[in-house]
Every structure is written in C-alpha cells, then in structure tokens.
Amino acid sequence: MIMNDIHSDETAIEVRDLTVAYGQQPVLWDVDVSVPKGVLLAVLGPNGAGKTTFIKSILDLVPVAGGSIRIHGRPYRRNRSRVAYVPQRGSVDWDFPTHVLDVVEMGTYGRLGWFRRPGAAEREQALKALAQVEMTSYAHRQISQLSGGQQQRVFLARALVQDAEVYLMDEPFQGVDATTERTIVELLKRLRERGKTVVVVHHDLQTVQEYFDHVLLLNGRRIAAGPVAEVFTEENLRATYGGRVAFLSSLLTQRAP
Amino acid sequence: MMDAISTLFSDYTVRTVALGATLLGITAGALGCFAMLRRQSLLGDAISHAALPGIAIAFLITGSKSPLVLVLGAGLAGWFGTFLITGLTRRTRITHDTALAMLLSVFFGFGLMLLTFIQRRPDANQAGLDSFLFGQAAALMQRDIQVMFGIGCVVLLLMTLFWKEFKLISFDAEAAHTLGLPVRALDHLLTALFVSAIVIGLQTVGVVLMSAMIIAPAAAARQWTDRLWVMMGLAAFFGAVSGVGGVLSSGLVPHLPTGPVIVLFISAIVVFSLLFAPNRGLAFRMMRQWRSGQQFRVDAVLVDMYTLASQHETVDHPHSEQVLNAMSGNARRTLHLLETLGLAQRIDDEHWGLTESGTERARGLVEKRWGEGP
Numbered sequence: 001m002i003m004n005d006i007h008s009d010e011t012a013i014e015v016r017d018l019t020v021a022y023g024q025q026p027v028l029w030d031v032d033v034s035v036p037k038g039v040l041l042a043v044l045g046p047n048g049a050g051k052t053t054f055i056k057s058i059l060d061l062v063p064v065a066g067g068s069i070r071i072h073g074r075p076y077r078r079n080r081s082r083v084a085y086v087p088q089r090g091s092v093d094w095d096f097p098t099h100v101l102d103v104v105e106m107g108t109y110g111r112l113g114w115f116r117r118p119g120a121a122e123r124e125q126a127l128k129a130l131a132q133v134e135m136t137s138y139a140h141r142q143i144s145q146l147s148g149g150q151q152q153r154v155f156l157a158r159a160l161v162q163d164a165e166v167y168l169m170d171e172p173f174q175g176v177d178a179t180t181e182r183t184i185v186e187l188l189k190r191l192r193e194r195g196k197t198v199v200v201v202h203h204d205l206q207t208v209q210e211y212f213d214h215v216l217l218l219n220g221r222r223i224a225a226g227p228v229a230e231v232f233t234e235e236n237l238r239a240t241y242g243g244r245v246a247f248l249s250s251l252l253t254q255r256a257p
Numbered sequence: 258m259m260d261a262i263s264t265l266f267s268d269y270t271v272r273t274v275a276l277g278a279t280l281l282g283i284t285a286g287a288l289g290c291f292a293m294l295r296r297q298s299l300l301g302d303a304i305s306h307a308a309l310p311g312i313a314i315a316f317l318i319t320g321s322k323s324p325l326v327l328v329l330g331a332g333l334a335g336w337f338g339t340f341l342i343t344g345l346t347r348r349t350r351i352t353h354d355t356a357l358a359m360l361l362s363v364f365f366g367f368g369l370m371l372l373t374f375i376q377r378r379p380d381a382n383q384a385g386l387d388s389f390l391f392g393q394a395a396a397l398m399q400r401d402i403q404v405m406f407g408i409g410c411v412v413l414l415l416m417t418l419f420w421k422e423f424k425l426i427s428f429d430a431e432a433a434h435t436l437g438l439p440v441r442a443l444d445h446l447l448t449a450l451f452v453s454a455i456v457i458g459l460q461t462v463g464v465v466l467m468s469a470m471i472i473a474p475a476a477a478a479r480q481w482t483d484r485l486w487v488m489m490g491l492a493a494f495f496g497a498v499s500g501v502g503g504v505l506s507s508g509l510v511p512h513l514p515t516g517p518v519i520v521l522f523i524s525a526i527v528v529f530s531l532l533f534a535p536n537r538g539l540a541f542r543m544m545r546q547w548r549s550g551q552q553f554r555v556d557a558v559l560v561d562m563y564t565l566a567s568q569h570e571t572v573d574h575p576h577s578e579q580v581l582n583a584m585s586g587n588a589r590r591t592l593h594l595l596e597t598l599g600l601a602q603r604i605d606d607e608h609w610g611l612t613e614s615g616t617e618r619a620r621g622l623v624e625k626r627w628g629e630g631p
Contacts, residue, residue: 059435085435092429097485110436142483
C-alpha cells in the first residue's frame with residue numbers, strides 16, 4: 001500500500017497479481033504491470049494471449065478472479081472519468097440508425113448526467129475531436145457508410161471527447177488504410193506530448209519500435225514489460241510467440257544502425 | 258365508404274376500441290425500435306407468452322377481472338420470464354435462443370392449463386379470460402383504455418427521459434459502462450418498459466400475435482430512415498395506423514377478428530417498406546444494380562471501340578458489330594443505347610463508329626483506368 005502511494009504520481013496504471021478466468025479456463029495469470037504516466041505502451045502477444053482481456057479487466061468489463069488494478073492510485077470505479085476506451089470496431093453494429101457526430105457526442109454522456117441532452121457545447125467538443133482525426137467532413141454521414149478506417153477514427157474521436165488521462169485502445173490499427181494509420185500515429189504522439197498515457201493492443205511487430213516507447217509482452221502471463229529498447233528483444237519475443245519468430249531476427253537487426 | 262366510416266366513428270364502442278388500438282400501436286411501435294436494435298426481437302414473443310399464466314394466476318387469487326389486476330399479473334409473469342431467460346443464459350451453458358424457446362413454450366403451456374382449469378370451474382365470472390389468447394378488441398371497455406393510456410404514457414415518458422442512455426446501451430453497451438452508466442440497471446428498466454408495452458396489448462391482439470406489434474413497426478420504419486428518433490416516430494405512426502385500420506375493417510366487415518387484422522395491416526406495411534423504401538428497399542437496390550450494370554456495359558463497349566479505333570488513323574473509324582460482340586458479349590442493345598445517348602453512330606447496317614463526345618468520354622475512361630491511352 002505504501003509503495004502504491006509513493007508511485008501514484010508517476011504511475012498511470014498499476015496492475016498487481018491480475019488473474020482472469022472465463023469459466024474454468026484461465027486467460028491471464030498473475031500479471032504485474034506498472035505503466036508510467038505519459039508513455040505509449042504496446043500490448044503484444046499471440047492470438048488468445050489475453051491482450052483484449054487485459055484491457056477489459058482494467059475497465060471492469062470482465063470479472064476479475066484476483067488481483068488489484070489502480071488508475072492514478074485509485075480503483076478504476078472511483079476514477080472512471082479519467083479513462084477512455086476505444087473498443088475494437090467490430091464490437092458494434094454499424095448499421096445502427098445514427099450519424100457520425102451523434103456517436104462522437106456519446107463520449108460526453110458520462111459527464112452530462114441524467115436527463116440532460118447534449119447541447120451546443122457538446123457539439124463543439126465533438127466537432128473538435130472529429131477535426132483531430134480528420135473526419136470533419138463526415139460529421140453528418142450515416143455510420144453504415146463509413147470505411148473500416150473511418151469507423152476506427154470515429155471511435156477515437158469519441159474517446160478524445162472524454163478528455164481522459166488514460167486511453168485504452170483495442171487494436172486500433174487492425175485492418176485500417178494507410179491514411180488512418182498515419183492519423184492514429186500522429187494522434188498518439190500528440191496525446192503523449194500532452195502527458196496522457198496510452199495503452200494499445202497491437203499486432204504489427206514491424207512498427208512497434210517506430211510507434212511506441214513501452215511494450216508489454218503477454219502470453220497468458222506477463223513475459224516482459226518496460227521500455228522498448230530494453231524489452232523488445234529477440235529472446236523475449238521468442239518467449240512470447242514460441243518458435244514462430246524466424247522473421248524476428250531480421251526485424252531486430254534493422255534497428256542496429 | 259366514407260359514410261360507413263363516419264357512422265362507425267360515431268359509435269361509442271368503436272371509438273373506444275380504436276383509441277385503445279392507437280395507444281397500443283404507438284407504445285409498442287416506439288419501444289419495439291429499441292428491441293429490434295438490441296437484437297431482442299424474440300424476447301417480445303417470450304414475454305407475451307409468459308404473461309398468460311400471470312393473467313390466470315391473478316384471476317385465481319383475486320377472483321377479479323379488473324384490467325389493472327390482470328395487467329399486473331401479466332406484467333409480473335412476463336418480467337419473471339425474462340429474469341429466468343437472462344439467468345439461464347448467464348449461469349448455464351444454455352444459449353439465449355434455447356432459453357427463449359424453452360421459457361416461451363413452458364409458460365404458455367402452463368398458462369393454457371390454468372385457463373382450462375378456470376373454465377371448468379362452476380363460476381360465471383370467468384367468461385372472457387380465454388380472449389387473451391388471440392385478443393378480443395371489441396370487448397375493450399373504458400376502464401381498459403384508462404389502464405392502457407396510463408401505462409402507455411408512463412412508458413413513453415420514461416423512454417424520453419432516458420433517451421440518450423437507452424440509445425447508448427443499445428449501440429455500445431461496453432462503452433456505456435466505461436462512461437459510467439449503470440448498464441445493468443438501465444437494461445432492467447428497458448426490459449420493464451418492454452414488458453409494460455406488451456401487457457397493455459394482450460387484450461387487444463392476444464399473447465400469440467403480440468410480438469408482431471412490437472417488431473413489425475420497427476422493422477418497417479428502419480427501412481425509411483437512418484435517424485433513430487425518426488425511426489421511432491415512424492414506428493409509432495405505423496403502429497397507430499394499423500391499429501385504427503384493423504378496428505375499422507373489422508367494424509365494416511362482419512365476423513372479421515380485430516387483432517389478426519391489425520397484425521395483417523402492419524405486415525402489409527412491412528412488406529411495402531421492404532420492397533419500396535428508398536435506399537434500403539429491394540426494388541430500389543435492384544434498380545441501382547441494374548443501372549450500374551448498364552453503366553458498366555456502356556463503358557466497356559465505348560472503351561472497346563476506342564481501343565479498336567486507335568489502331569487506325571481516325572478515331573471515328575467504323576467497326577463491325579460482330580467484332581464488338583466478340584469483345585464484350587452481346588453489344589447490340591448497348592450500341593443502340595449509345596446511339597440514343599449520342600456517344601456512337603450507326604455508319605451502315607453492320608458498322609458503328611464513335612461520335613466526338615463518345616471519343617471524349619472513352620478517352621477519359623481509358624486514362625482513368627490505365628493512366629494513359631493505349
């Protein structure tokens with residue numbers, strides 16, 4: 001407890017002994033991670049390694065079997081407004097009868113409170129967030145008419161509207177076009193400049209060194225966590241992904257010069 | 258015809274029944290949108306069937322057929338049914354659809370058993386309870402309408418108050434949770450509203466057909482709009498129109514049962530919407546497909562003619578129809594279309610050439626596809 005208090009200033013997310021099980025099947029075992037404030041953290045691991053579960057357990061979206069999670073020194077439930085979530089875009093029905101601006105405004109519903117409708121101020125914030133993801137001209141577009149990358153940017157804008165301290169993103173780069181990928185990378189950097197902490201479930205090992213400064217390697221349990229330069233090593237990747245990493249050595253030698 | 262209708266409306270009973278059917282159509286139609294968008298279309302069916310034993314038990318306990326008592330019994334049983342469905346799905350390995358199907362038939366069977374038991378009793382008061390099976394709108398009375406009106410107003414008021422919350426949990430429940438909304442509680446509230454909307458319709462259309470009143474207006478309304486509040490308004494309107502339509506037709510034609518006719522009306526609206534709504538309608542889509550197919554054929558023949566001509570000195574060099582047929586299938590009809598559009602001209606019986614504007618358009622197409630001319 002004492003350590004928690006000392007670290008609460010610099011530590012954005014403190015995960016201790018986190019264990020999550022679906023039915024009898026354990027997904028995450030005894031995971032300890034401490035994410036410093038203001039870093040871009042990539043969560044890496046093979047399919048089924050528990051990356052999404054890790055994020056969802058921080059957000060109280062899946063029942064946690066054991067362990068503790070603190071956001072800026074306090075339990076998530078008491079610090080909810082400081083955490084924004086960007087779900088996988090496949091998690092909703094994009095044929096829902098609504099338009100882009102409306103979805104982005106949903107990010108304000110938490111602080112609006114009961115019975116109040118989003119007004120001019122909320123609309124303003126939503127439009128600003130849309131501008132940050134370069135989607136201003138799509139504000140009144142029906143959401144079913146968006147491409148995958150545009151859907152992803154709408155979700156990002158909804159999270160930006162929340163104006164949180166910690167951002168948790170589940171595979172934002174999954175299946176998006178090059179424009180969207182560039183937009184997201186720019187956005188991540190801007191968030192870091194403003195001292196925000198961003199945790200991203202990521203798949204593309206090629207871009208880890210370029211986009212992120214911290215990594216968490218997961219495969220049911222924590223393999224390694226820390227700054228990219230120290231942790232993103234062939235040995236750790238082999239431990240995470242097993243034998244399927246023949247391509248990794250070439251990836252890692254690239255950054256030698 | 259109009260005379261007959263106005264005579265009908267001057268009839269006190271018909272007015273009462275029409276008012277009841279309208280109220281039911283509005284409430285069920287609007288709320289049905291949330292049910293459909295949350296993929297809970299079948300839940301309405303389960304709730305209405307589950308309500309039957311509730312009606313029977315309420316009568317057995319109180320001996321009263323007062324609408325408030327029966328609606329309360331129906332509501333409690335319907336709510337208990339959904340509670341069991343969620344519980345079974347969450348705590349056992351039974352999937353949601355299996356739980357729905359099981360609960361629906363078990364509760365309905367139990368309800369039928371109780372109804373038979375009640376009817377065999379030497380009690381004159383029981384008459385009419387079986388009208389809840391298929392509904393008996395003609396038997397609606399002032400006090401029924403009062404209950405329907407009261408419940409309907411409360412349901413619509415709560416829906417307006419919690420509008421943004423209901424919208425958010427319907428679109429993205431996980432995001433709603435991370436934004437700090439009590440998703441579980443809102444879910445219970447919406448289910449309660451759902452149950453209320455269903456029980457007020459049981460006497461009019463019956464437990465068997467009630468789910469159509471929930472789902473059909475929403476399904477039809479979705480075809481016409483991409484805005485949630487417009488969809489709700491339309492669904493309520495469709496529900497009300499079919500309610501009145503059903504009551505009037507069964508008033509004009511003897512021996513026509515009101516409930517089923519209401520359901521037929523709303524089904525007709527659904528069919529019409531599925532076929533003819535702009536953008537989403539089947540007819541509209543086929544038209545669009547046919548148009549884009551035609552556009553494609555026109556462009557293909559244009560490009561073929563341009564490619565052929567570029568091997569000669571002049572761009573309007575004539576080509577035989579046979580060659581064009583060989584290149585892009587049956588070109589004859591497309592060539593006639595090109596002629597109407599002023600893009601190609603007939604040189605003689607067998608031969609066709611590009612016009613000036615045809616050449617222009619073809620060059621544009623070729624450049625767009627390959628970057629430069631062949």
